[in-house]
Each structure stands twice: as structure tokens, then as C-alpha cells.
Amino acid sequence: MNDSLHHPAPDSMAPHDIVIVGGGLAGGLIALALHRHAPDCRFLLIEAGRTLGGHHRWSWFETDLAPQARALMAGFDLNGWDEGYDITFPGLGRTLPTSYRSLASAEFHARLMAELPREQVMLETKAAQLDADGVTLADGRRIDARRVIDCRPFRASRHLAGGWQVFLGQHFACEEPHGLTRPVIMDASVEQSAPYGNEAAYRFVYVLPLSPTEVFVEDTYYADQPKMDAEVLKGRVAAYARAKGWKGEVIDQEAGILPVVSGGNFRAALAEIAIPGVALAGARGGFSHPLTSYTLPFAADNALAIARLIATRPGVSGNELAAFCERRAKRHWRATGYYRMLSRMLFEAAKPDKRVVVFEHFYALRGRLVERFYAGRSTWPDRLRILSGKPPVPIPRAIRALFSSGKPLDTKPLNTETPA
Known part of the structure; x- marks a missing residue:
């Protein structure tokens, strides 16, 4: 240098x-x-x-x-996909049309x-x-x-409240073409369990086909604590790749713990x-x-x-x-106050092992609504539609979460170091 x-x-x-x-x-x-x-x-x-x-x-x-x-x-x-993206839940599978970039x-x-x-x-x-x-x-x-x-x-x-998004991703060079043509933004058909101990969390796998033979696989959790067991996550990523028939070498890895702010x-x-x-x-x-x-x-x-x-x-x-x-x-x-309210619903109204139901309810809605949600531009009709229908969380718990100040964020330094 x-x-x-x-x-x-x-x-x-x-x-x-x-x-x-x-x-x-x-x-x-x-x-x-x-x-x-x-x-x-x-x-x-x-x-x-x-x-x-x-x-x-x-x-x-x-x-x-x-x-x-x-x-x-x-x-x-950039990596880009103009054929839309897939989502998978225990009771729902969809392809949405929005182009995606990485x-x-x-x-x-x-x-x-x-x-x-x-x-x-x-x-x-x-x-x-x-x-x-x-x-x-x-x-x-x-x-x-x-x-x-x-x-x-x-x-x-x-002074801030909320939970955490914990993730570890690996970039695979596959021996054979993996067969994917578009990203899988959420595959929540996987086991719903936390990346540490016996606690529950909302878990999904995120998949990006970077080339015909390269794929990025990330194990992600919405968890109450900013904890990471990197070896567990690496094992789960490897198991997911094996289940899909993707054999090859891990050429890169990243991990992180991000705040999901619900109030404060x-x-x-x-x-x-x-x-x-x-x-x-x-x-x-x-x-x-x-x-x-x-x-x-x-x-x-x-x-x-x-x-x-x-x-x-x-x-x-x-x-x-x-x-x-x-x-x-x-x-x-x-x-973004509306989204913090939804975060409180996720972390306080939904039991950890049932958080997947909240996301499944959301992804069943119209694609344009989902687009505006991610962009932070949800309209008032969007907001009402997200909260309408059969509630994905118990109503008494939802009411308590609505008026809650939230659980304070853990202020200890985050350790995202992972073994190579």
C-alpha cells in the first residue's frame, strides 16, 4: 500500500x-x-x-x-434482478414483480x-x-x-427501544449451476429458532444468485437479544445449501447485528x-x-x-x-413512526415462535403495498390494510404493545466477529 x-x-x-x-x-x-x-x-x-x-x-x-x-x-x-423475487412461508409462496439490487x-x-x-x-x-x-x-x-x-x-x-436483526451470510462458488434466476428475499419455511440457546426467534433464509454458479446464503433472525453463535449460523447455512443440492466452496462470509428500533x-x-x-x-x-x-x-x-x-x-x-x-x-x-409501532407488535405482541405468522400475513398483501412499505412510503390505506383482517397476534397483547414504550435496547458493545 x-x-x-x-x-x-x-x-x-x-x-x-x-x-x-x-x-x-x-x-x-x-x-x-x-x-x-x-x-x-x-x-x-x-x-x-x-x-x-x-x-x-x-x-x-x-x-x-x-x-x-x-x-x-x-x-x-451492482448485482441486479428484474424478474422479481420469491418469498416462502409455511402457508404461502409467492413471486413478487419488483426489481431488486445488491x-x-x-x-x-x-x-x-x-x-x-x-x-x-x-x-x-x-x-x-x-x-x-x-x-x-x-x-x-x-x-x-x-x-x-x-x-x-x-x-x-x-433511550431507544426494540430488538435485533442477527445474520450471517456465506458466498458459495458451486460446483454446478444452482438453478436460481431471482432472489429469495425470505424463506421462512425453515425451523423457527434463535441463533443461540433455546430461545425462539423469527428466522428466515435470504438467498441471492450472484451468477449461474455463485450464490449468497444468509441466515437471519429477529431476536430479542444482540447475541450471535457464529458456529450455529454457519452450520445452518451449510445445511440449507446441502438441502438445495448446492455443493462447493465458501469464498466469502459476512455477519452482523443490527438494531430494529421500536420506540423511545x-x-x-x-x-x-x-x-x-x-x-x-x-x-x-x-x-x-x-x-x-x-x-x-x-x-x-x-x-x-x-x-x-x-x-x-x-x-x-x-x-x-x-x-x-x-x-x-x-x-x-x-x-417512520408507523413502522416502529409494527416493530412493537412483532417483538411484544407476537410470541417469538409465532412471529413468522406476522410476516406471512404481511407478504400475502398486494405487491405495490409491499414496495411502498420497504421504501418507507406506506400510504394511509396501506397502513389500514396491513392492520386489517384476522389479526396475526392476540388482540390484548397487540393493545399492550401499541401503548408500550418498548424494551430498551441493550447498550453493551456488539460483538459481530465471526470465525473465517
Whole structure:
């Protein structure tokens, strides 16, 4: 690695217009949007890891993105399926028509490093402290900036309530063609059990055919605790692949634990992590879907909004940018309240081993309704339709969940390390 490309000497430079701390999805897309739409902005992207984006795969429905957001993602080497996707439940199997997209973090890193100016990206660089005037690095160096954006990972708060989405996925190179032509977004016909101990959880398998002979298989759980037994999950992924007749080599693996936020005091949660004059973005700033944990549509939308602000108001201050992002975060929180209520229904009204019934009830509804749900744009008729009909949870438990403040999120650090 050529250190001159990844570790510029900020001490000798004038203050940057913007320093972005955290080169994950949100930070990387903000940098890309600034580069394309605010070319006079002198930004710096700082990432603690060796690559941008970490080790993840982000997926979304084509209908999740507005035209400008699709244009932002157009330069990436995406996996895409235009024949729809499948879902499978004990009493339901359907093919829905919506096109689906997926992006691996390796491709995310490659595209950004090819397009962004090398001197504006710092890898393997840990930020120790952020403030309104810049960033102090772990090695003591100081980077001055007119504006700072905090895109570091999500941090659980005692002010937020909910559960967790626990997952481990493996990328197989099969010896023979696997035969799939479209993704399986949810195969919930599998045994409903948690990835640890004897506790129950909603479990499904997620499958992406990446090429005629390569397939990504992920075991996913909606669980009450942020726990992972990686060996159990690896065994279950292998068993699923064997049952499908897919023989081959595992060439990659990823795992994670994501929050499924069902309620709480968002203002207090923001205040707990906010730094005066520093803008918050990404999952850390609350920009995710409360029930699905999808982040890419919101990250792309935010990146474009920030770039437009900087392009049209190049003199906007750091405090104004921080206030702009905070307003967007609070608006997003208000707009997604319905989905947090559904999360409470899932985690508090439905018994863990019966959560599959909640999702089966949902996926029996019309495809356009499902599209709008994932995009976070459910209409009022959609919302009434989701809650109508025979309730998938006991009514007394549903009423208690409706008025519950939710179970506080576990604030212990999450351990998502898994054996290779």
C-alpha cells in the first residue's frame, strides 16, 4: 500500500471545507455526492478500516430510490434482478414483480477509490475526537475543517427501544449451476429458532444468485437479544445449501447485528451522542428503516441533500449543516413512526415462535403495498390494510404493545466477529 495515497499530511494544509468521519455506506455516498454535485467543495473522508464500506452487502428494491439516487448508484458494479423475487412461508409462496439490487462492499470500495481523488481519502486512520472545528486523530495529528460530519457506526442508546436483526451470510462458488434466476428475499419455511440457546426467534433464509454458479446464503433472525453463535449460523447455512443440492466452496462470509428500533425518546438519544456543531448522518444519526433495518435508500437521499445544500450555499456554517441534518433526522423519525409501532407488535405482541405468522400475513398483501412499505412510503390505506383482517397476534397483547414504550435496547458493545 502506498501510504502517500492513503495518509496525506493534513497539518500542512488549509482547513478542509468538510471532513467526513466514517467511510461506511453513509460517509462514502456523501463523499461521492459532494465530488459529483459540489465539485468546488474540498472534503476529506476518514476511515478507520483498510477499506471503505467495511465487509457488508447492501440490498434494496429498485422502487426504493428516486431517479437522482439511482443515478448516484449507477456507477457501482451492482448485482441486479428484474424478474422479481420469491418469498416462502409455511402457508404461502409467492413471486413478487419488483426489481431488486445488491452491492457488495468490495465493489463499493473499488468504485469510490477509482472516482474520488486519492488525496481526499484517508484509510486506516482512526479519529479520536470530533468537534465543530475539525478532527483530532488517534496519533495526535489535527485536521482543521469548516464543517464535520459524523458517520461512525450506530451506537445503542438506553433511550431507544426494540430488538435485533442477527445474520450471517456465506458466498458459495458451486460446483454446478444452482438453478436460481431471482432472489429469495425470505424463506421462512425453515425451523423457527434463535441463533443461540433455546430461545425462539423469527428466522428466515435470504438467498441471492450472484451468477449461474455463485450464490449468497444468509441466515437471519429477529431476536430479542444482540447475541450471535457464529458456529450455529454457519452450520445452518451449510445445511440449507446441502438441502438445495448446492455443493462447493465458501469464498466469502459476512455477519452482523443490527438494531430494529421500536420506540423511545429520539431527541434524548440524539443528545446523548451529538457533538455541538458536528452533523450526524447514517445509522448513527437515525437514518434506517425501523423494521427492515435497510439503510441504503436513506443514505443515498441524505448524501444528495447534503451535496445540494453545499452546492447552493457554499458558505453554510458547520452549525447550520448540523442543524440541517438534525431536522432531517427528526423528520425521518416522525415519518417512520408507523413502522416502529409494527416493530412493537412483532417483538411484544407476537410470541417469538409465532412471529413468522406476522410476516406471512404481511407478504400475502398486494405487491405495490409491499414496495411502498420497504421504501418507507406506506400510504394511509396501506397502513389500514396491513392492520386489517384476522389479526396475526392476540388482540390484548397487540393493545399492550401499541401503548408500550418498548424494551430498551441493550447498550453493551456488539460483538459481530465471526470465525473465517
